[in-house]
Amino acid sequence: MERIALITGATSGIGQACARRFAQGGYNLILTARRDDKLQEVKQQLEKEGVEVLTLTFDVRDREAAHKAFASLPDAWKNIDVLVNNAGLARGLEPEYEGDYQDWDEMIDTNVKGLLTMTRLVVPGMVQRNKGHVVNIGSVAGDAAYAGGNVYCATKAAVKTISDGLRIDVADSCVRVTNVKPGLVETNFSNIRFHGDEQRASHVYDGIKPLTGDDIADVCFYAVSAPAHVQIAEVLVLATHQASGSVVKRNV
Ligand SMILES: NC(=O)C1=CN([C@@H]2O[C@H](COP(=O)(O)OP(=O)(O)OC[C@H]3O[C@@H](n4cnc5c(N)ncnc54)[C@H](OP(=O)(O)O)[C@@H]3O)[C@@H](O)[C@H]2O)C=CC1
Numbered sequence: 674m675e676r677i678a679l680i681t682g683a684t685s686g687i688g689q690a691c692a693r694r695f696a697q698g699g700y701n702l703i704l705t706a707r708r709d710d711k712l713q714e715v716k717q718q719l720e721k722e723g724v725e726v727l728t729l730t731f732d733v734r735d736r737e738a739a740h741k742a743f744a745s746l747p748d749a750w751k752n753i754d755v756l757v758n759n760a761g762l763a764r765g766l767e768p769e770y771e772g773d774y775q776d777w778d779e780m781i782d783t784n785v786k787g788l789l790t791m792t793r794l795v796v797p798g799m800v801q802r803n804k805g806h807v808v809n810i811g812s813v814a815g816d817a818a819y820a821g822g823n824v825y826c827a828t829k830a831a832v833k834t835i836s837d838g839l840r841i842d843v844a845d846s847c848v849r850v851t852n853v854k855p856g857l858v859e860t861n862f863s864n865i866r867f868h869g870d871e872q873r874a875s876h877v878y879d880g881i882k883p884l885t886g887d888d889i890a891d892v893c894f895y896a897v898s899a900p901a902h903v904q905i906a907e908v909l910v911l912a913t914h915q916a917s918g919s920v921v922k923r924n925v
């Protein structure tokens with residue numbers, strides 16, 4: 674059996690780019706997300722390139738569904754070498770005192786609790802086999818809050834702390850943990866943040882060349898491909914004219 678990477682949120686953006694990058698790198702893939710039709714499209718495309726792909730369709734917020742999906746994997750596919758905890762989202766950009774409870778729950782349940790569920794399912798096998806790599810997709814948004822970012826930024830700060838905590842807890846094994854913190858990446862992210870308002874979403878990238886999902890996938894693959902004694906603990910990846918979560922120079 675080839676090496677196996679499980680990538681959450683593989684129907685779009687960074688997750689889909691990671692699926693392509695790890696496929697090119699010789700991994701077989703377990704791809705997860707909620708939209709089964711999109712997952713099948715990605716699977717068919719990658720299978721044409723000779724990669725074996727299994728799909729698991731579930732919502733990472735639904736712990737029982739996640740457990741069932743993992744349990745349904747054939748035994749050989751449970752030996753996961755790389756877990757890319759990518760599924761996540763931002764909702765809204767309102768001041769914290771005007772925030773929407775549903776938006777808050779969705780971000781916390783997906784970005785924090787969903788990531789923890791997947792870690793809890795996959796990492797025991799890695800520790801047992803004394804081998805594996807967890808890549809958590811954090812964000813520059815977790816380094817410092819920006820206006821209206823409040824709860825989203827907090828979820829990504831949590832991803833940093835959860836990554837640091839896991840790294841401590843697996844330090845007596847060969848399992849490695851990397852927190853990749855992207856800046857502005859042009860994906861479906863802003864569309865989702867603004868609940869489908871495409872015009873508002875497109876302005877996020879006005880006057881700046883943003884990162885692509887492929888840029889982030891390259892960084893994830895680089896971290897995983899480092900020699901076994903090298904643990905790339907954290908990587909901050911910004912667009913060139915971006916200096917932080919809140920400083921972006923446009924039309925330079
Ligand atoms: N774009 C950016 O500027 C940045 C993004 N990030 C982070 O990168 C990650 C990927 O985002 P990005 O690619 O940009 O955004 P996209 O919206 O393009 O992709 C998000 C992916 O997550 C999946 N997803 C969302 N919610 C759930 C859920 N509840 N259960 C299962 N899957 C889910 C979606 O699949 P489906 O809808 O089919 O379930 C989709 O595949 C996120 O964690 C985001 O916070 C970090 C920094 C910057």
Ligand SMILES: CC(=O)[C@H](N)C(=O)O
Nearest residue numbers: 812813814855856857
């Ligand atoms: C840096 C991110 O996570 C995202 N692009 C955002 O606008 O918060």
